[in-house]
Amino acid sequence: MSEEIKTTPLGRLAAALGRFFAYAAMGIFSLMTIYPIFWLVMNSFKTTREFQVSQLGWPKEPTLKNYAQAWEMGEFGKLFPNSIIYTAGATAGIILLALLAGFAFAKLKSRATRPMYGSFVIGILLTTNTLLIPLFLEMNLLGIYNTRFAVLLVYIGSGLPTAIYLCTEYIKSIPSALVESARIDGAGFLRIFWKIILPMAVPVATTVAILNITSIWNEFALINILVSKTELKSLPLGMFKFSGSLSTDYGKQFAALTIGMTPMLVFYVVFRKQITKGVAAGAVKG
Amino acid sequence: MARRKKADAEERRAYWTMVLPAFVIYLLVMAFPIILSVVLSVSDYSGGKMFGGEAWGFAGFGAYRRIFIDPYFWNALKNNGYIVLVSVFGQLPLGLIFAYLIYRRSVRWPDFWQGVLYVPNIISVIVVGLLWQTIFSPNGPIAEVMNRLYRADFIAKLQGIFDAAGGFQISDDLVRKILDVAGPAGSGYFSDPVPELKELILSYDPSQLSVVLNDLANLFARKWSPTFLTKPDVAMLPVLFVILWMYTGMYLILFLANMQKIDAQIIEAARIDGASDGQIMRFIILPALSGTIVNSAILAISGSLSSFALIFTMTGGGPSRVTEILSIYMYNNAFLGRPNFPLANAISLVMVLISFLLIALTKAVEKRFGGKE
Incomplete structure (x- = not known):
């Protein structure tokens, strides 16, 4: 106007x-x-019986029973640590591997860079969800079906393409003179990585962390085909248990969903600014 | 010279030390499964140990032939297409409009709107799927609102009939009128409706008309039973609605971030020259965002290929497989009933090939628009 x-x-x-x-x-x-x-x-604070009579009203006799039962039935006590292990482990792995490879691609000379970096960039649009069945069969073939190792491996592999793209482009913007003068002073490449690149790459590492923490914590399709033992399952698999035959036991289902949803909502409320920035920076294509 | 050589060797060693771990994992998780799916899709492998188990071998391209004559494949592909269409013609324009409203400060509290609209992307898709399934179900809030409306309407109609009859004056005519309002739910309830209902009403205390009305409403008032989750031809609509709702916030963030990169002075200058909002959108913002928009459209296609969990929880592909998308079609062929691994692997490969087409398209677009966005 x-x-x-x-x-x-x-x-x-x-x-x-x-x-x-x-x-x-x-x-x-x-x-x-x-x-x-x-x-x-x-x-989630209503009994299933009260819910069936009144879906819109405030709970008349709020109960925490649903939570106790859902926690037990969903075995959330086992799933929470697993979700934390998968999210933290895979995110840390992705960041470290992507920064290392990004440093090599951006600052070290090699004829291998073009094809290898190119293959990672292609992977950005090649989502692992299209490979659910071959991945399932591969993990069986390698004998690591139903292991935490397989889950971490697949999560790291799925996160690497975008992370390597972001890290390589970011490290390219770090002045090469810094690396060269350190070389002249006799520093090895790994030392340069720890002392110069890593501290300077904190912003891109944060972006990669944020993108992966939310997506790995909520991931369902892959872990659904990688593990079947409760001891290895993550929260989304636990919540899924409350669909199907349990789906009309609304009280417990709602409690289970609330339990599963809360950690990410808290994470979002705390880190909203960084998440928003990370999403905008991370939406890249090949 | 020798020192130079030593330095080169060191650089090479460092290079491979840093690149190989990532590359090996990448090969294991992306490349190897693709090769495996090529091999298995033309085999007669039917589960069990791949080596040392039951023997299996080359079996021709039957799996591919089967896919292309399978109506369920085309149905799944069509559903993937719908998801892309909802993204491109729903999420993108809505995200763009919302982003512009926030950008030009048409609304206060920009952080609040942006924050809330992104929430669906943060919570697990399982929560989203089960939550909306319940909301649309006969036990959800929509149902309760509708049932209350139906009930109030029903009671009002009966009240009208009694008022016209002058109170608790039960005649065959009045009973017939009540049955008319109740429709099939009423006449189906009795074997001989008119006398039976008459007897039922007469069993009440005439002074308590409201009790009669309430009880009749409990019996005969229409119940809201959503057909869109069970009727095959419209079962995709709630799914598409949820997809539209989920990801609009992501595009809002994407577009807003890129709008904020536009030099504010250009827009200010255009405004001083008397440009309208429509003109600013068309001649400044859209051209500046063209790269982002093309990217988003490509992301939408790859997103539709990778979506799985939402439909898996919301409908499981049902009713009668109409809401299957490619990933669920693949999953069901491998894990539902007798596993058909060659077929599932062939589907996987078809999806990978679509992804490759997409990558080629991206490269072409990049050439056209020039440079990386």
């Missing part, structure tokens, strides 16, 4: 209408997010 138009009554009306529609559109979309989550959490 230019200032001129705004001063005429009609222009002011148009501006007010525009604002109204802006708020209405944003409001409806936000409500579609906030209300279902609120509704889920609220109903």
Whole structure:
């Protein structure tokens, strides 16, 4: 709206209408997010019987029984540590391997860089979810089906292409003179990596961490075909148990979903700014 | 000279030390499965130990032939197409509009809107799938709202009938009118509707009309039973709605971040020259974002190929397999009923080939738009 138009009554009306529609559109979309989550959490405090009579009302006799039962049935006590191991382990692995490879691709001369870096970049659009069945068969073939190692391996491999792309492009922007002068002072490459590259690459490492923490914590399709033992399952698999035959036991299902959803919501509330930035920076194509 | 050579050797060693771990894992997780799927898709492997178990060997290209004559494959491919269409014509434009509204400060609290609209991307897809499944189900909040409306409407109609009759005056005519309102739920309930319902109503205390109305409403008021989760021809709609709802916030963040990179002075200058919002959008923002938009469209296609968990939890591919997408079609062929591994691997390879086409497309687009975004 230019200032001129705004001063005429009609222009002011148009501006007010525009604002109204802006708020209405944003409001409806936000409500579609906030209300279902609120509704889920609220109903997790009702017994299934009360829920079947009243889905909209406030719980009359709030109960924590659903949580106790869901925690036990879902064996969340086992799943939480697993989710933490997978998320932390794979994220740390991805960051370290991607920074190492990114450093080599960006600052060391080799004819292998072009084809190898190129193959990683192709992998950005080649999602592992298209390989569910061959991956399942491969893990059986290698004898590592139903192991944490297989889960970490697949998660790291799936995260590497994007991470290597981001790290390589970032390290390219670090002045080569820094590396060269350290070389002249007699420092080895690994030492240069630890002392110069790693401290300078904290921003890109943060982006990679944020992208992977959320996606690995919530990952379902891959781990679903990689493990079948409860001792190795992660939270999303535990929550999935409450679909199917248990799906009409609403009280427990809602409690299980609330348990599974809360850690990421807290993570999001705390790191929202970094997550938003990371998503914008990480949406890359090959 | 010797020192130079030594330094080169050291650099080479360092290079491979740093690159190989990542590359080996990458090969194991991406390249090897692709090769395996090529081999197995033309074999007669049917599970069990791959070596030392039951013998298996080359069996021709039957799996591929089967895919292409399988109507379920085309159905799954079509559903993947719908997901792409919802992304390109739903999420992208909505994300762009929301981003622009925030960018030009049409709404206050920009961080709040951005923050809330991104929430669906943060919570597990399992939560999203099960939550929306319940919301759309006959036990969800929509059902309760609708049932209350139906009930209120039903009671109002009966009240009207009683009012017209002048109170608790039960005649065959009145009973017939009530049965009319109740529809099939009413007439189906009795074997001989008119006398039976008449007797039922007469068994009440005439002074408590509201009790009669309430009980009749409990019996006969319409119940909201959503057909869209069980009716095959529309079963994809709720899924697509949830997909639209989920990812719009991601595109909002993407577009907003790139809008904020545009030099604000250019837009300010255009505004002073009297350009309208539409013109600013069309001649400044859209051209500046063209790279991002093309990227997003490509991401949408690869995203549709990798989606699995949402549909797996929301519908499981049902009813009668109409909401299957390629990944679930593949999964069901391997794990549901008798495993058909050659077929599942062939599907996997088809998906990989689509991805490669996509990569080629990206390269072509990159040439056209020039440089990396």
